Amino acid sequence: MARPKIPRKSTSVDMTAMCDVAFLLLSFFILTTKFKPSEAVPINPPNSVASKVAPENDIVMISLNKDEKVFLSTGDSKLDKDTKEQILNSLNSSKGLGLTPDEIQKLKRAPFLGAPLAQLKQQAMLSTDQMTAENLPGIPCKDSANNQLIDWMRAVNDAYQGRKANILLKGDNVAKYPSFKNIITAFKKNDFLKFQMVTNPESVPEGTDLWKSPRKKEE
Amino acid sequence: MAEMDTSGGGHHKKGPGVKKAKKLSTRVDLTPMVDLGFLLITFFIFTTTMSQATAMRLSLPADTKDPNQQNKLNENSALTILLGKDNNVFFYEGQLDPKATNFKASNFKDIRDEIIRKKRNTDTTFMVIIKPNDECTYKNVIDILDEMSINVVERYALVDITSDEDKLVRITEGSYVPGK
Numbered sequence: 001m002a003r004p005k006i007p008r009k010s011t012s013v014d015m016t017a018m019c020d021v022a023f024l025l026l027s028f029f030i031l032t033t034k035f036k037p038s039e040a041v042p043i044n045p046p047n048s049v050a051s052k053v054a055p056e057n058d059i060v061m062i063s064l065n066k067d068e069k070v071f072l073s074t075g076d077s078k079l080d081k082d083t084k085e086q087i088l089n090s091l092n093s094s095k096g097l098g099l100t101p102d103e104i105q106k107l108k109r110a111p112f113l114g115a116p117l118a119q120l121k122q123q124a125m126l127s128t129d130q131m132t133a134e135n136l137p138g139i140p141c142k143d144s145a146n147n148q149l150i151d152w153m154r155a156v157n158d159a160y161q162g163r164k165a166n167i168l169l170k171g172d173n174v175a176k177y178p179s180f181k182n183i184i185t186a187f188k189k190n191d192f193l194k195f196q197m198v199t200n201p202e203s204v205p206e207g208t209d210l211w212k213s214p215r216k217k218e219e
Numbered sequence: 220m221a222e223m224d225t226s227g228g229g230h231h232k233k234g235p236g237v238k239k240a241k242k243l244s245t246r247v248d249l250t251p252m253v254d255l256g257f258l259l260i261t262f263f264i265f266t267t268t269m270s271q272a273t274a275m276r277l278s279l280p281a282d283t284k285d286p287n288q289q290n291k292l293n294e295n296s297a298l299t300i301l302l303g304k305d306n307n308v309f310f311y312e313g314q315l316d317p318k319a320t321n322f323k324a325s326n327f328k329d330i331r332d333e334i335i336r337k338k339r340n341t342d343t344t345f346m347v348i349i350k351p352n353d354e355c356t357y358k359n360v361i362d363i364l365d366e367m368s369i370n371v372v373e374r375y376a377l378v379d380i381t382s383d384e385d386k387l388v389r390i391t392e393g394s395y396v397p398g399k
């Protein structure tokens with residue numbers, strides 16, 4: 001009995017379709033990736049279950065890095081940058097810092113402000129690349145007698161006259177509590193009683209009250 | 220799919236002497252290209268951070284010097300959590316008794332059960348008082364505040380630690396230096 005001949009089929013698969021899919025996905029990921037701009041002040045924030053995305057406009061961010069240096073920054077929009085100029089102008093006049101308009105412009109472009117009031121002139125002389133956490137001394141607020149963040153927050157209050165400022169606090173995991181407390185004190189002294197802390201998202205543990213409750217959207 | 224029509228119409232009349240060129244297959248093996256594609260995809264998937272930073276809200280009470288205006292607290296419905304160094308957590312219920320018999324050690328894993336237990340056993344006046352000492356980190360404070368939202372504790376306060384409590388925490392941790 002002769003077996004019917006099974007025609008031998010080629011095992012090579014047409015890869016074109018797969019190639020198309022691969023490159024489609026590739027272009028999607030390339031286009032959606034937003035590379036993190038290298039931060040002048042790197043900070044590892046803790047995790048929390050908070051689900052609200054941090055605001056990006058009208059912000060005043062206080063950063064507390066791992067060496068417990070405190071920095072102040074604003075948002076990247078033009079309005080925020082202008083507000084920063086107002087903050088600097090207000091500090092300049094109230095504290096008699098003697099900053100020239102040119103120096104104020106330079107500080108306005110700086111990503112972070114982190115120097116004692118008396119040394120702001122020196123910070124203005126640095127180039128933007130040099131303004132890193134290592135080079136800047138930070139805003140002094142360790143000592144409650146010389147908590148200059150209070151002055152900064154007062155200037156913020158002046159600049160945001162009538163508008164609502166989103167006060168953000170971004171602290172590093174390993175920063176100690178006293179620095180955090182001093183920052184809160186500076187907020188309190190200027191009646192900034194509501195603020196937000198920047199964290200990384202984390203899922204809610206199963207079985208807890210928050211998990212059981214119908215996930216209410218935070219207002 | 221991956222080949223092109225190279226027959227050139229097939230209508231030319233080739234003269235005598237013109238050798239017909241051998242038709243080469245234009246089929247390209249795309250497998251390495253697919254490999255490369257997926258390799259890059261994996262790279263981009265891993266480097267992409269889809270998650271955006273979130274913000275946790277905290278409202279502070281205004282400082283009042285007038286003791287009459289300060290919130291009164293039912294002693295029995297309070298749970299005080301003390302934060303020490305190296306992620307140590309201590310807690311006591313109600314008021315700290317002079318011999319500190321109700322002062323207990325815990326950690327960040329077990330404190331949730333304590334909060335839940337106390338919350339179940341107390342009426343709506345339940346309140347958590349958080350007292351971080353100078354050795355604990357920012358992460359510890361955020362973690363415990365987060366614990367408040369995880370367990371839906373409506374009333375909680377961040378309060379300065381008293382020197383007695385601080386001493387107790389430090390003694391328990393074995394890092395107490397007298398006179399400090």
